[in-house]
Amino acid sequence: xxxxxxxxxxxxxxxxxxxxxxxxxxxxxxxxxxxxxxxxxxxxxxxxxxxxxxxxxxxxxxxxxxxxxxxxxxxxxxxxxxxxxxxxxxxxxxxxxxxxxxxxxxxxxxxxxxxxxxxxxxxxxxxxxxxxxxxxxxxx
Numbered sequence: 001x002x003x004x005x006x007x008x009x010x011x012x013x014x015x016x017x018x019x020x021x022x023x024x025x026x027x028x029x030x031x032x033x034x035x036x037x038x039x040x041x042x043x044x045x046x047x048x049x050x051x052x053x054x055x056x057x058x059x060x061x062x063x064x065x066x067x068x069x070x071x072x073x074x075x076x077x078x079x080x081x082x083x084x085x086x087x088x089x090x091x092x093x094x095x096x097x098x099x100x101x102x103x104x105x106x107x108x109x110x111x112x113x114x115x116x117x118x119x120x121x122x123x124x125x126x127x128x129x130x131x132x133x134x135x136x137x138x139x140x
Contacts, residue, residue: 008053016055023051023059037097040090042072049073081131094122 011019030044045063052060064070075081082090098119102112 008050010057011054019051019055023048023055026051027063037093042069042076045069046073046076049077075133079131080133080136082126083133087126087130087132090126091123094119094126098122 010016026044026048029039030041030048033039033041033044045066049060049063052063064074072082072086098115102115102119106112106115
């Protein structure tokens with residue numbers, strides 16, 4: 001875990017602007033996730049930091065220095081994943097948001113099934129694909 005990955009090369013020309021636009025879009029969606037229940041924040045900030053690393057490294061550094069989420073972005077990049085408490089919280093929120101939406105708020109059955117399926121994919125991804133920080137660090 002101590003190995004540093006080389007920084008991605010900063011793009012030039014139109015590619016740089018494309019990375020900047022994608023980063024700004026990800027940052028905006030992540031900002032919405034702060035106030036909209038069920039919309040994740042951290043994953044969009046991870047994407048924004050990656051895009052900014054290829055366009056404007058100063059903005060990447062700004063995200064990495066944000067209180068609270070900056071440390072989570074750095075941990076994810078280092079392969080440490082999420083703390084167990086955050087995983088439990090994320091899975092609970094996915095289940096609550098998708099369950100409420102599919103159970104009460106959505107009318108067409110096909111859309112209910114789609115929302116439930118997307119929720120199950122989210123639970124699977126967070127629960128089994130994202131490493132648990134305590135396990136990675138050997139503090140089971």
